[in-house]
Amino acid sequence: xxxxxxxxxxxxxxxxxxxxxxxxxxxxxxxxxxxxxxxxxxxxxxxxxxxxxxxxxxxxxxxxxxxxxxxxxxxxxxxxxxxxxxxxxxxxxxxxxxxxxxxxxxxxxxxxxxxxxxxxxxxxxxxxxxxxxxxxxxxxxxxxxxxxxxxxxxxxxxxxxxxxxxxxxxxxxxxxxxxxxxxxxxxxxxxxxxxxxxxxxxxxxxxxxxxxxxxxxxxxxxxxxxxxxxxxxxxxxxxxxxxxxxxxxxxxxxxxxxxxxxxxxxxxxxxxxxxxxxxxxxxxxxxxxxxxxxxxxxxxxxxxxxxxxxxxxxxxxxxxxxxxxxxxxxxxxxxxxxxxxxxxxxxxxxxxxxxxxxxxxxxxxxxxxxxxxxxxxxxxxxxxxxxxxxxxxxxxxxxxxxxxxxxxxxxxxxxxxxxxxxxxxxxxxxxxxxxxxxxxxxxxxxxxxxxxxxxxxxxxxxxxxxxxxxxxxxxxxxxxxxxxxxxxxxxxxxxxxxxxxxxxxxxxxxxxxxxxxxxxxxxxxxxxxxxxxxxxxxxxxxxxxxxxxxxxxxxxxxxxxxxxxxxxxxxxxxxxxxxxxxxxxxxxxxxxxxxxxxxxxxxxxxxxxxxxxxxxxxxxxxxxxxxxxxxxxxxxxxxxxxxxxxxxxxxxxxxxxxxxxxxxxxxxxxxxxxxxxxxxxxxxxxxxxxxxxxxxxxx
Numbered sequence: 001x002x003x004x005x006x007x008x009x010x011x012x013x014x015x016x017x018x019x020x021x022x023x024x025x026x027x028x029x030x031x032x033x034x035x036x037x038x039x040x041x042x043x044x045x046x047x048x049x050x051x052x053x054x055x056x057x058x059x060x061x062x063x064x065x066x067x068x069x070x071x072x073x074x075x076x077x078x079x080x081x082x083x084x085x086x087x088x089x090x091x092x093x094x095x096x097x098x099x100x101x102x103x104x105x106x107x108x109x110x111x112x113x114x115x116x117x118x119x120x121x122x123x124x125x126x127x128x129x130x131x132x133x134x135x136x137x138x139x140x141x142x143x144x145x146x147x148x149x150x151x152x153x154x155x156x157x158x159x160x161x162x163x164x165x166x167x168x169x170x171x172x173x174x175x176x177x178x179x180x181x182x183x184x185x186x187x188x189x190x191x192x193x194x195x196x197x198x199x200x201x202x203x204x205x206x207x208x209x210x211x212x213x214x215x216x217x218x219x220x221x222x223x224x225x226x227x228x229x230x231x232x233x234x235x236x237x238x239x240x241x242x243x244x245x246x247x248x249x250x251x252x253x254x255x256x257x258x259x260x261x262x263x264x265x266x267x268x269x270x271x272x273x274x275x276x277x278x279x280x281x282x283x284x285x286x287x288x289x290x291x292x293x294x295x296x297x298x299x300x301x302x303x304x305x306x307x308x309x310x311x312x313x314x315x316x317x318x319x320x321x322x323x324x325x326x327x328x329x330x331x332x333x334x335x336x337x338x339x340x341x342x343x344x345x346x347x348x349x350x351x352x353x354x355x356x357x358x359x360x361x362x363x364x365x366x367x368x369x370x371x372x373x374x375x376x377x378x379x380x381x382x383x384x385x386x387x388x389x390x391x392x393x394x395x396x397x398x399x400x401x402x403x404x405x406x407x408x409x410x411x412x413x414x415x416x417x418x419x420x421x422x423x424x425x426x427x428x429x430x431x432x433x434x435x436x437x438x439x440x441x442x443x444x445x446x447x448x449x450x451x452x453x454x455x456x457x458x459x460x461x462x463x464x465x466x467x468x469x470x471x472x473x474x475x476x477x478x479x480x481x482x483x484x485x486x487x488x489x490x491x492x493x494x495x496x497x498x499x500x501x502x503x504x505x506x507x508x509x510x511x512x513x514x515x516x517x518x519x520x521x522x523x524x525x526x527x528x529x530x531x532x533x534x535x536x537x538x539x540x541x542x543x544x545x546x547x548x549x550x551x552x553x554x555x556x557x558x559x560x561x562x563x564x565x566x567x568x569x570x571x572x573x574x575x576x577x578x579x580x581x582x583x584x585x586x587x588x589x590x591x592x593x594x595x596x597x598x599x600x601x602x603x604x605x606x607x608x609x610x611x612x613x614x615x616x617x618x619x620x621x622x623x624x625x626x627x628x629x630x631x632x633x634x635x636x637x638x639x640x641x642x643x644x645x646x647x648x649x650x651x652x653x654x655x656x657x658x659x660x661x662x663x664x665x666x667x668x669x670x671x672x673x674x675x676x677x678x679x680x681x682x683x684x685x686x687x688x689x690x691x692x693x694x695x696x697x698x699x
Contacts, residue, residue: 008221011193012085015072016058019051020189020217021181026055030071033062039174041146041155045162046178049218052158056127057083059156060093064121079121092121095129102134107141114145114153123154131157132164139166147172180215183312190224199228200235207312208241246281248288254320257292260336260364261327268361282353286344286360293337299325300333331380336364500573502536508571509533515566523559526550534580541575544582551581
């Protein structure tokens with residue numbers, strides 16, 4: 001009983017449609033055959049076993065087919081049967097092995113026979129295999145016949161090294177480069193052949209066969225034929241493939257990768273000992289380890305690589321590799337791959353391969369041995385991973401432990417006390433320059449450092465209706481004026497990984513406002529004196545301003561974009577900033593952060609003067625100053641002018657006029673108001689106005 005043919009001979013294609021992975025070649029050839037535009041000489045180049053000679057035979061069958069011109073041979077005529085896979089061959093299709101017939105005498109004999117016509121076919125086709133082995137003298141002897149052959153002669157040169165073919169010969173041919181087959185295509189093809197042969201095969205064994213074949217269809221089928229021949233009743237198994245082909249088992253690679261990730265030197269060197277003592281080839285182990293590191297690098301950048309086909313692995317193996325890739329940093333993986341690749345070149349032909357293998361593992365374990373950029377980046381990757389693990393654990397514990405105490409210690413962040421609302425309704429003025437916090441220092445420096453003076457002790461502990469502004473409530477220590485209030489203040493930014501909420505933004509608001517000072521001073525002035533955080537809805541932060549003038553100046557001058565950039569720098573969030581007008585908002589309110597110390601109580605008549613809207617206060621300041629410096633005889637006149645100016649400003653700005661003076665004069669209990677700061681600065685800060693000219697009031 002005759003032995004069966006080899007797989008690569010039994011499954012050799014007989015049509016262009018059966019040639020795998022060479023559509024860029026077979027497509028144009030089929031079009032040329034169908035249109036009867038076949039050239040007289042072709043050059044097929046590419047790696048071994050990718051279909052060059054097979055395509056040349058199919059081209060010869062199609063040229064001599066009785067139904068020509070056709071794109072595919074019919075397979076029924078005598079010429080097609082003679083040139084079939086198991087056919088006797090044809091005298092008109094001559095295959096020449098240039099490795100043994102590449103001399104000048106062989107070229108002269110070919111040139112003499114080419115002048116004779118074909119015996120029974122349409123064309124005489126010469127297939128010159130390994131054409132690069134033809135000597136220069138032989139090519140020179142063939143040059144004339146290849147350049148101007150008889151009408152019945154066609155040449156097909158097949159070679160793995162087209163650069164060694166004489167340039168004058170290459171210039172007379174149509175060059176078609178063949179390519180290696182992709183692994184996924186070969187894997188599917190091998191599974192189909194195993195199904196036809198009735199051989200049971202484990203899915204994990206086929207990728208090993210493809211790797212051993214190196215992309216060559218013929219070599220891959222030869223490897224598969226060898227494994228099938230040695231398979232038992234259980235079929236082609238993974239242990240059989242690793243044993244015969246010499247590949248490193250996946251379990252051994254998993255052990256060494258896990259040991260590298262854990263920086264466990266003992267486990268790494270135990271794996272090396274098992275590789276050497278088990279009789280495995282060290283170079284093969286290094287090559288397989290480099291392939292595994294390549295897969296991890298791809299997974300680190302493309303998490304869905306196993307599903308998208310970038311890696312030829314099973315779904316279970318893909319999940320395992322993804323877990324391994326997550327334990328390394330990108331720079332650490334790249335450096336390890338570079339170290340292994342360098343060792344792969346050094347271990348070839350080494351007299352002490354075990355020593356080189358152990359030195360390679362030591363370099364992977366100790367990035368400090370490399371003083372270049374790759375070593376520094378690898379060390380930074382390991383430090384960042386350790387900090388991330390420690391930070392996530394500490395952040396989760398801190399968030400769970402401090403969630404309820406923070407809510408209890410800062411009720412002003414979620415619900416504002418009624419006393420503070422009453423105070424702002426009674427005194428809507430912004431804090432004066434003496435009351436405003438100094439944001440040029442750190443937020444902790446804005447807390448009161450001295451005991452409150454000028455007021456009774458009970459007024460500091462309990463807000464009174466006679467105070468000029470609400471007491472700060474950023475923390476319990478700040479309310480009581482404790483010198484070490486900054487020590488108990490909560491952090492401005494939440495723990496790593498926790499989403500930012502309205503409470504967190506309000507805590508970090510002093511830092512945000514301080515940062516705007518270096519970005520744009522106008523934005524800092526408006527935010528520090530007239531604004532507070534109002535709401536946070538998804539990715540939109542709403543800021544409330546005391547009056548419409550400040551809000552319009554904020555929006556008109558592009559301060560919202562400045563605030564958005566500062567939020568990115570300070571909190572690392574890219575939010576859209578919206579601004580609204582809220583008369584109850586105040587930069588010294590608890591939502592805006594720490595403020596200055598509370599002021600002493602004022603007389604009842606000065607409290608009533610403070611109830612006037614802020615819009616009328618700016619207009620009446622100049623008149624009050626003039627009245628304060630005038631004689632007693634003109635005092636009442638200046639006071640009347642002040643009241644009239646206040647009434648006019650209140651009616652112009654739309655502010656309520658219930659607290660203003662009557663038309664026949666000011667209230668008898670209202671004292672002369674003293675100017676606190678520059679009027680021009682006040683108008684610019686609060687209303688966004690620009691003073692063109694100031695007309696002094698004459699007594």
